[in-house]
Amino acid sequence: MSVPQPVPPSWKDLGKSGNDLLGKDFPIYGTSLEVKTKTPSNVTFKVSGLRDTKSTIINGDIEGKFVDVKNGITFTQAWTTANVLKSQVELExxxxxxxxxxxxxxxxxxxxENNKSAQIGVIYKQPALHTRAVLDLFKGPTFTADTVVGRDGFLVGAEASYDVTQGKVTRYAAAVGYSAPEYAVTLHGLGNLSTFAASYYHRVNRDVEAGAKAIYDTKSTxxxxxxxVGAKAYLDASAFVKAKINNAGVLCLGYTQALRPGVRTSxxxxxDTQRLNDTTGGQPAHKVGASFTFES
Structure with missing residues (x-):
């Protein structure tokens, strides 16, 4: 009797464990604030803002989301400080x-000009299959499809975009990987197979996680x-530290603390370990930042 297969991750989530380890919880570009509240009628409000250290510009947005669980409908409306109005309707x-x-x-x-965009997407998930098709109505129009199939932890995925007006495939990519509860490895071929990215994630034990990512661009001169490479260590149930370093010598450190339920700070x-004593007065060699999240 065959073992029931789980639904594999989507194309954009292939290698997500490693990407989250190396990409999240390092607020080094400024100070951000995010506030989330939820009403008894399943309406969620989110207000977020970021003050960029380099430009000192504050960017923010306000978002409202209504979820009708009974009918499987989710409606989201957002408005940003760049005066962009965003709407999303999901039927599941x-x-x-x-x-x-x-x-x-x-x-x-x-x-x-170029003041509007609209995309219609269809996502289908079943055991061992996760596929998506998106039609961009104003860009091209362009039709993009991706599929991930999985069995016994092995994953194979592909993505392609087709420009309807030009009548040709404009972008394609492929990926293979293996995912287990304690570790995951993924290999991507992106940019029409001109850029290759390999990543791995390993939960060493209940308190330590490690990961690495390598990218090779065949078009690079x-x-x-x-x-x-990076690692994450839990200090206790409410705090953890993260560290990563790249081959350019940039070392990033992060500390996250849950102050109380719904309140978190990072x-x-x-x-830049190669410019520790840089006093040339050019671009800052080092960056520092913080983020605060409030959720009720």
Whole structure:
């Protein structure tokens, strides 16, 4: 008797464990604040902002999300400080089990050209299969499809974009990987198979996680492989530290502390170890930042 197969991750989530380990919880570009609240009628509000250290500009957005669990409908509306209006409507498990229809639209009222976008997506999930198709109505129009199949932990995925007006495939990519509860490895061929990225994630024990990622661009004139390694260690149930370093000598450190249920703060520091004594007055060699999250 064959073992029931789980639903594999989506194309964009292949290698997610390693990417999250190396990419999240390092707030080194400024100070951010995020506040989330939820009403008894299943309406969620989120307000977020980021003050960029380099430009000192504050960017923010406000978002409202309504979830109708009974009918499988989710409606999201957002407005950013760049005066971008975003709307999203999701319909899930109503037409067929595992089928989700997604409509994304955005509008820039103060721009005369290229002021709107709209995408219609269809996502279908079943054991051993996760596939998606997206039609961008105003860009091209362009049709993009991706599929991931999995069995016994092995994953194979592919993505391709087709420009309807030009009548040709404009982008394609492929990936293979293996995922287990304690570790995962993934190899991507991106940019029409011109860039290759390999990553791994390992949960060493309940308190320590480790990961690495290597990227090789065949079109690069230098021909070098960019490498990044990192680790995460839990200090206790409410705090953890993270560290990563790349082959350019940039060391990033992060500390996250849950102050109480729904309140979390993170601090990040990036040090260019090759410019520790840089006093030239150019671009800052080091970066520091913080983030604060409040959720009720």
């Amino acid at each position: 498990n109503q037409i067929a089990k595992g089928l989700k229809i997604d409509l994304n639209a955005s509008l820039l009222p103060d721009k005369a 230098h021909g070098n492989v960019n490498l990044e 601090f990040g520091l990036a040090l």
